[in-house]
Amino acid sequence: MQDDILPRLGAGESGAAEQCLDRYGSLVWSLARRHTRTPAEAEDAVQEIFLSIWKHADRFDPAKASETTFVAMVARRRLIDLFRRKDRRPETAFGEGEQELVLDVAAGKIEERTDAGLAARAIQELKPKERQAVMLSIYQGMSHSEISNHLKLPIGSVKTYIRRGLAQVRKTLQQGRDPLKKLTVAT
Amino acid sequence: MTNAVDRATDLLVQRTTEGLDPALERELTELLTRCPELDPESFELAAAAIEMTAVDTNEPLPATLRQRVLRQADTFFADAAAAEDSTPVRDTVVPFERPATAAPAGDTPSSSSVTPWLGWLVAAAVALAAFTLWPRAEQISTIEARQTAPTEPTPAQPTIAEQRATLIAAAADLLSIDWSSTQDPAAVEASGQVVWSTELQRGFMTFRGLPVNDPTVEQYQLWIFDTEQDAKYPVDGGVFDITAAGEVIVEIDPKLRIQEPTLFAVTIEKPGGVVVSSRERLPLLAQVG
Numbered sequence: 202m203q204d205d206i207l208p209r210l211g212a213g214e215s216g217a218a219e220q221c222l223d224r225y226g227s228l229v230w231s232l233a234r235r236h237t238r239t240p241a242e243a244e245d246a247v248q249e250i251f252l253s254i255w256k257h258a259d260r261f262d263p264a265k266a267s268e269t270t271f272v273a274m275v276a277r278r279r280l281i282d283l284f285r286r287k288d289r290r291p292e293t294a295f296g297e298g299e300q301e302l303v304l305d306v307a308a309g310k311i312e313e314r315t316d317a318g319l320a321a322r323a324i325q326e327l328k329p330k331e332r333q334a335v336m337l338s339i340y341q342g343m344s345h346s347e348i349s350n351h352l353k354l355p356i357g358s359v360k361t362y363i364r365r366g367l368a369q370v371r372k373t374l375q376q377g378r379d380p381l382k383k384l385t386v387a388t
Numbered sequence: 389m390t391n392a393v394d395r396a397t398d399l400l401v402q403r404t405t406e407g408l409d410p411a412l413e414r415e416l417t418e419l420l421t422r423c424p425e426l427d428p429e430s431f432e433l434a435a436a437a438i439e440m441t442a443v444d445t446n447e448p449l450p451a452t453l454r455q456r457v458l459r460q461a462d463t464f465f466a467d468a469a470a471a472e473d474s475t476p477v478r479d480t481v482v483p484f485e486r487p488a489t490a491a492p493a494g495d496t497p498s499s500s501s502v503t504p505w506l507g508w509l510v511a512a513a514v515a516l517a518a519f520t521l522w523p524r525a526e527q528i529s530t531i532e533a534r535q536t537a538p539t540e541p542t543p544a545q546p547t548i549a550e551q552r553a554t555l556i557a558a559a560a561d562l563l564s565i566d567w568s569s570t571q572d573p574a575a576v577e578a579s580g581q582v583v584w585s586t587e588l589q590r591g592f593m594t595f596r597g598l599p600v601n602d603p604t605v606e607q608y609q610l611w612i613f614d615t616e617q618d619a620k621y622p623v624d625g626g627v628f629d630i631t632a633a634g635e636v637i638v639e640i641d642p643k644l645r646i647q648e649p650t651l652f653a654v655t656i657e658k659p660g661g662v663v664v665s666s667r668e669r670l671p672l673l674a675q676v677g
Contacts, residue, residue: 215465222457226449232439234447244453245644251457255464266433273436273443274429278403285407320437338405339438345406364401371434 205268211259221254225272232273236280236342246283250276264378270316316374323373327366330354334362335370393423404431460643467660548637552583552592559585563649565674567595574599574656575671582652582674584640591640593652598630598671601656608654609661610640616647625652627661651675 206224209217229250233243253275261271324332333352337343345363349356396419399412408416420428449457546554556562563584569575577597584591593610601607610625626641656669 213465213468215461218458218461218465222449222454226454226457227445227447228440228443230449230453231443231445231447235439235443240450241645241647244450244456247449247453248457248460248644252460252464255461265427265429266437270433270436270440273440274432277436277439278432281403281405281407285409316433316437317440320434321441324438324441335438339435340442345402360398360401363405364397367401367404367431367434370438371430374434374437375430 205261205263207254207258207261207268207271210255211261218255222251225254225269228269228273229276232276232280236284246280249283250279253279266374266378267316270374316377319373319377320370323370324366326373327369330358331362331366331369334359335366338363390423392419393426396420396423396426400426400428400431404435470660548592548639551639552594552637555585555588555590555592556583559583559588559590561585561587563591563676565652565676567654567672567674569672570670572656572669572671574669578672580635580672582640584646584649584652586646586648589642589645593628593638593640593654595630595636595638595672596634598636600630600633603629603659605659606656607659607661609657610638611653611655612640612642612646612649613651613653614646614649622651622653624661627657649676 203224206217206221210221229247230243233246233250234240237243237246254272257275261268265271266274324335327335330352334348337348337351338345343351345356345359348354348359348363352359354362396416399408399416399419402408402412403416416428420426556564563582563586565582565584567578567580567582569578575598578599579596580594580598582591582593598608607627607629609627611622612625613622623646624643626639626643628638630636652674653670654672655667656671
């Protein structure tokens with residue numbers, strides 16, 4: 202099991218930044234590429250994301266999530282904020298999701314004993330409409346109103362499904378953390 | 389579930405999936421103070437875990453980007469340490485790391501023929517409008533001075549004037565814009581130019597008559613407005629000092645990639661620069677086009 206890097210960054214240890222890039226550079230780059238249209242946009246986003254990571258490293262709580270998940274959360278927040286500021290959604294080159302997810306878990310691409318693995322399992326256990334709404338939102342990057350149009354459901358229902366779905370995934374993660382403690386995502 | 393908890397939960401989900409505008413973010417912050425039982429990050433952590441199932445992490449971070457992020461980290465932690473020591477942050481000279489080109493120095497292009505006051509009025513209107521809308525958030529990256537003062541060159545390191553000349557000779561897309569003075573007292577005798585190459589992501593500022601500053605009291609800071617960047621979020625172009633009378637050349641140090649600059653603005657800020665300008669001192673502007 203790898204030692205966490207964020208606590209060292211939070212303590213102001215600048216040397217840990219290089220290790221942070223070694224461990225999470227690819228993850229952050231991949232997330233940025235998913236949410237942006239061009240490599241230049243992705244590069245700008247990556248710089249902003251890592252600046253946020255340096256600033257908020259001391260907020261990482263290993264009892265709540267793995268370090269990998271925390272880094273991904275900071276990255277998502279910055280990416281969503283960037284797009285909200287630009288008043289546009291990302292170009293979604295995202296996969297359809299559901300089927301691929303099942304296949305990835307089955308093929309061992311997603312390690313089960315990770316937050317991502319727990320999330321994958323939790324998604325499979327959601328009710329169909331909750332799963333659809335969550336996947337369209339998180340995987341496809343659709344807005345609530347886009348999902349409403351896509352699924353021909355009232356927007357209030359879409360919000361409810363997403364909320365319930367995320368709450369269920371959150372519950373699974375929280376339950377999974379006790380025995381698993383520190384987790385890392387398969388890379 | 390109380391109304392406050394219900395509303396806060398809705399906003400947490402919205403922040404997780406679509407983001408919140410500043411007004412909703414403020415509302416959420418206020419609600420969370422009344423709902424300590426809510427974990428403000430739990431939905432976002434769940435969404436991050438879900439999204440990680442779709443991420444292919446086989447592609448490494450590009451090497452040049454990695455270097456930029458590492459330099460940014462060096463500056464961030466140096467500034468944080470300096471702030472902790474309560475000493476003025478500054479005088480950090482980060483070596484220029486791009487490979488030097490050996491092209492001979494060319495002549496400086498002639499000044500553009502902008503009408504100073506007309507240009508200033510337009511530029512000031514744009515800049516002040518943008519300043520007014522500047523967010524009080526962490527959009528602008530940390531301050532890193534990469535000022536290269538006109539000091540003694542080492543044999544392996546060309547002087548900054550030589551580097552500028554090399555850029556002018558090498559850049560096919562060179563912008564060269566005269567500074568327009570404002571009514572700020574620091575601008576009374578100030579003049580000079582900005583040269584910038586978007587293709588090479590490199591540029592220099594030349595100043596004549598800009599007052600020498602005491603870096604323990606105040607410093608100059610460059611901001612770059614970019615068509616690809618929301619006008620509310622100009623890019624930090626670096627903090628610098630005017631160290632001598634006469635001509636001073638300063639390398640531009642944008643913290644983000646510049647796509648298409650529209651305006652360069654110099655402000656006077658507290659030592660170490662700022663992430664949000666008070667916009668009280670704005671001596672020089674250079675508008676593109």
